[in-house]
Amino acid sequence: MRRQMGLVFQEFKFLPYMTALDNVALAALVVGAPRRESYTKGYRLLCDLGLKEKCNAKPLALSGGEQQRIAIARALINDPIVMLADEPTGNLDPASADETMHLLLRIQERGTTILIASHNHDLVQRYGTRIVSLRQGCLMDDAERARGEWAR
Numbered sequence: 421m422r423r424q425m426g427l428v429f430q431e432f433k434f435l436p437y438m439t440a441l442d443n444v445a446l447a448a449l450v451v452g453a454p455r456r457e458s459y460t461k462g463y464r465l466l467c468d469l470g471l472k473e474k475c476n477a478k479p480l481a482l483s484g485g486e487q488q489r490i491a492i493a494r495a496l497i498n499d500p501i502v503m504l505a506d507e508p509t510g511n512l513d514p515a516s517a518d519e520t521m522h523l524l525l526r527i528q529e530r531g532t533t534i535l536i537a538s539h540n541h542d543l544v545q546r547y548g549t550r551i552v553s554l555r556q557g558c559l560m561d562d563a564e565r566a567r568g569e570w571a572r
Contacts (some may be wrong), residue, residue, distance in 0.1 A: 426495030426532075428505040432487050434479040440486075441466060441475040444493045451498060458497070465493040469523065485516035492523065502533045509543055521547045 434443050441462050448458035466475050469489040479487050488508060495503050508524065509517035521543060528534050528549075538544055544551055553561040 426500035426503040428495045430506040432491045440490045447494045448497045505536045
């Protein structure tokens with residue numbers, strides 16, 4: 421099953437009484453994927469994101485970085501063409517933020533377009549391939565990385 425868009429919310433929007441795996445699989449179940457396939461794929465995604473040991477944990481018992489990876493797995497479970505991420509590093513310490521950005525780059529290299537809304541200019545400059553800057557809904561700048569340098 422291929423959905424058009426995956427979402428990573430700024431506030432993760434987990435169902436706190438469900439496990440990490442339940443929260444990931446639910447995104448596939450609600451669009452009609454079979455239960456076994458949803459849980460198998462959810463487990464595989466969590467393992468790929470380094471969360472094999474956390475599948476049965478409740479999300480609120482996990483660190484911010486672990487919660488972020490669960491949110492990313494949930495956004496990926498339906499094989500989206502585009503992923504929207506609202507402040508994906510906003511609540512993370514610098515090491516977890518870098519880890520999350522590296523993870524998003526790996527996802528992008530596999531063919532998913534990722535749009536990130538962020539106020540963290542340093543992170544955007546280090547990891548962005550195209551930066552569109554808006555102020556009060558108006559386009560202020562649009563820059564693309566060309567051979568390691570930024571071009572306008």
